[in-house]
Amino acid sequence: MAKETFTESMTVAKDPQDSKVTKPKTSVLGFIADKGIFFFTGILVLTAVLFVDGFASLQNVTDVFHRAAPIGIVALGMTFVVITGNYLDLSVVAQAAAAGVILIAVSNAFNLIIAFAVAFVVAIIFGLVNGIAVGYFKANAVIVTLATTYIGLGLLRLLSGGSQVFGPADGPIATFGTSKLGPFPFSALVLIAVTLVLTFVLTRTNFGFMIRSFGVNNSATRLAGTNTGLIVIGAFMVTSMAAMFAGFVLAAFSNTAVSNMATGFDFQALAAIIVGGTSVFGGKGSVPRTLLGVVFVSILSNVLVLAQVSYGFQQVAIGSLIVLAVTVDALGRRVSKK
Amino acid sequence: MTNQTVIKVGSTATGFWGKLRTVLARRTEGRAVVLFAIIATVVTVSQPLVFTAYQVTLGRIALIGLVALGLTAVILMGELDLSVASTLAVSGVIAVTVANQTNMAIGVLAALAAGVLISLINAFFVAIIGINSFITTLGMLFALRGMAFVISDEAPVKLQNTDLGIAFGQPLLGPLTPRILIFFFIFIAIQIFVSRVKAGRELLAVGGNRQAAYDAGIPVKRRIFTGFIISGVVASIAGIINAVERTSADPTSGSTVLLASFAAAIIGGNYLKGGKGSIVGTLIGAASLGMLQVALTISGVQIPIQEIFIGGILLIAVITDPSSLRAVWGSISTTLQGIRNSLAK
Numbered sequence: 001m002a003k004e005t006f007t008e009s010m011t012v013a014k015d016p017q018d019s020k021v022t023k024p025k026t027s028v029l030g031f032i033a034d035k036g037i038f039f040f041t042g043i044l045v046l047t048a049v050l051f052v053d054g055f056a057s058l059q060n061v062t063d064v065f066h067r068a069a070p071i072g073i074v075a076l077g078m079t080f081v082v083i084t085g086n087y088l089d090l091s092v093v094a095q096a097a098a099a100g101v102i103l104i105a106v107s108n109a110f111n112l113i114i115a116f117a118v119a120f121v122v123a124i125i126f127g128l129v130n131g132i133a134v135g136y137f138k139a140n141a142v143i144v145t146l147a148t149t150y151i152g153l154g155l156l157r158l159l160s161g162g163s164q165v166f167g168p169a170d171g172p173i174a175t176f177g178t179s180k181l182g183p184f185p186f187s188a189l190v191l192i193a194v195t196l197v198l199t200f201v202l203t204r205t206n207f208g209f210m211i212r213s214f215g216v217n218n219s220a221t222r223l224a225g226t227n228t229g230l231i232v233i234g235a236f237m238v239t240s241m242a243a244m245f246a247g248f249v250l251a252a253f254s255n256t257a258v259s260n261m262a263t264g265f266d267f268q269a270l271a272a273i274i275v276g277g278t279s280v281f282g283g284k285g286s287v288p289r290t291l292l293g294v295v296f297v298s299i300l301s302n303v304l305v306l307a308q309v310s311y312g313f314q315q316v317a318i319g320s321l322i323v324l325a326v327t328v329d330a331l332g333r334r335v336s337k338k
Numbered sequence: 339m340t341n342q343t344v345i346k347v348g349s350t351a352t353g354f355w356g357k358l359r360t361v362l363a364r365r366t367e368g369r370a371v372v373l374f375a376i377i378a379t380v381v382t383v384s385q386p387l388v389f390t391a392y393q394v395t396l397g398r399i400a401l402i403g404l405v406a407l408g409l410t411a412v413i414l415m416g417e418l419d420l421s422v423a424s425t426l427a428v429s430g431v432i433a434v435t436v437a438n439q440t441n442m443a444i445g446v447l448a449a450l451a452a453g454v455l456i457s458l459i460n461a462f463f464v465a466i467i468g469i470n471s472f473i474t475t476l477g478m479l480f481a482l483r484g485m486a487f488v489i490s491d492e493a494p495v496k497l498q499n500t501d502l503g504i505a506f507g508q509p510l511l512g513p514l515t516p517r518i519l520i521f522f523f524i525f526i527a528i529q530i531f532v533s534r535v536k537a538g539r540e541l542l543a544v545g546g547n548r549q550a551a552y553d554a555g556i557p558v559k560r561r562i563f564t565g566f567i568i569s570g571v572v573a574s575i576a577g578i579i580n581a582v583e584r585t586s587a588d589p590t591s592g593s594t595v596l597l598a599s600f601a602a603a604i605i606g607g608n609y610l611k612g613g614k615g616s617i618v619g620t621l622i623g624a625a626s627l628g629m630l631q632v633a634l635t636i637s638g639v640q641i642p643i644q645e646i647f648i649g650g651i652l653l654i655a656v657i658t659d660p661s662s663l664r665a666v667w668g669s670i671s672t673t674l675q676g677i678r679n680s681l682a683k
């Protein structure tokens with residue numbers, strides 16, 4: 001008798017704890033949304049190696065990473081904005097171009113240090129304007145960053161005259177853009193370094209914890225006494241800094257810069273982030289996932305280029321990829337909630 | 339009958355000023371009217387040519403406003419359609435390509451069908467799958483731009499029937515070109531639909547409180563389809579008009595239209611969260627921007643500066659939204675309260 005009550009009380013005591021510990025049942029779609037990227041990247045690489053001529057050469061693989069670096073760096077930074085649930089930052093197009101043009105034009109006129117300083121100040125201004133409008137005015141991030149994109153690009157075109165700027169052929173920028181460490185181009189190393197730093201910030205610092213907490217439930221975070229406006233400004237600031245580095249790397253590639261050189265970065269970065277498994281609904285995601293998404297998207301576009309698919313179809317592919325990835329995420333969520 | 343209770347809805351203000359205040363409080367066009375007055379005054383003083391060459395100004399307003407009118411129907415539901423810019427490009431390319439092979443009427447029908455199909459896809463993802471409309475239409479914006487490149491073979495398509503194009507640019511009724519007439523016709527149609535037709539009123543209900551609208555028996559999903567179809571078809575019409583008037587369809591067109599039409603709709607006082615707004619507001623917003631653009635062009639201001647102006651106006655419009663101002667006032671008063679508390683200690 002006593003034994004029975006004992007076991008009964010055990011099960012009663014254990015039950016609520018159990019339901020907390022066991023993860024909610026995930027559906028197939030939920031599983032794909034969560035882990036799918038690993039399989040799809042594997043399948044894509046395998047298909048590319050087997051069926052696409054010229055993919056599996058060291059030259060091509062380093063080239064893929066070389067090209068992926070600027071968009072990748074932007075995507076890594078923009079992950080912070082997406083995790084806070086603010087969709088994306090369209091103005092990275094203007095920010096990266098501004099950083100590139102400033103780097104080359106100002107270092108031509110003065111020196112490299114002043115160029116870095118000016119680009120840094122510009123990035124801070126972009127981050128502040130976007131962050132304050134979204135964080136404190138609670139304005140829609142897409143509209144705000146659409147406006148700042150045009151303001152930024154307009155100013156840039158006005159000040160640079162819309163023409164291409166060239167750096168000196170033997171300057172430090174050109175050296176950085178073409179040099180390699182072993183088989184790795186410097187740009188790929190910057191990509192890895194940014195990944196490590198941002199992973200640390202997102203997972204090991206107070207700020208990163210606040211970002212994730214804000215993404216999961218922003219009113220709870222605010223009620224817990226956090227200044228949520230500052231969190232949003234911080235997220236946009238990280239994106240601005242990343243876009244600045246992306247602009248530097250992009251300008252160093254060819255030792256030239258022009259105001260429209262980053263066109264399409266916004267969408268490609270968003271595609272990489274979403275495909276990597278960071279949710280546009282906010283709260284869920286990580287920096288290494290975005291890196292994996294970048295690898296996937298850049299291998300995909302490399303394969304499309306090698307298979308001589310036209311530019312138009314490449315855009316159709318990436319646009320469909322965004323919608324498809326979000327659909328899987330949304331359906332997976334809906335099923336797992338039931 | 340003696341103890342009949344009178345339920346007063348809304349403000350109980352009486353007298354002329356009270357009634358006026360009630361009417362003003364209900365309207366959402368306040369900012370649009372203020373901006374319009376400022377721009378009209380400045381333009382009258384500095385660049386009166388904008389009014390003497392009113393044909394040009396009206397044409398510009400129609401260009402900006404047409405897409406904005408369709409967009410308003412979606413914004414009233416609290417959704418957003420970023421894909422209008424690409425819908426415009428795709429429709430223009432389809433209209434011209436088909437018209438070159440058959441005739442203009444079939445070209446127009448094909449382009450309109452494309453517009454409907456695009457909006458059905460958008461609405462499917464938003465209403466049935468339940469994805470946020472920003473992300474859906476952003477993906478569509480990108481995919482459709484690619485589609486325009488594919489169909490046009492990555493180069494502007496020339497309209498072979500140039501006579502039609504030239505005739506289309508000529509005044510049809512008095513000094514008004516077909517573009518302006520179509521613009522006003524669509525404005526009146528959407529205005530009547532949103533303010534007088536049940537289905538149109540329901541768009542506002544869906545935007546105001548989706549759950550309440552559903553509970554009240556409004557077919558929410560069908561209304562989302564309605565809204566997106568309006569915006570898609572209107573963007574299509576704008577694309578066809580652009581292509582015919584210029585006798586060529588450019589697959590890259592529409593990126594500046596995106597900014598200007600959003601600016602017009604948001605300046606017009608349409609709440610991005612939905613449920614409040616008006617088509618008249620969008621018209622006033624488009625009129626302000628159109629006058630500004632023509633004035634800047636006549637004064638010889640470069641395109642980049644014009645973009646800075648319109649981007650700046652969009653940014654100011656979106657942060658002076660009443661809900662934005664309330665949000666920022668909330669954080670300021672919290673901060674002040676915090677300072678006061680720490681001073682009291």
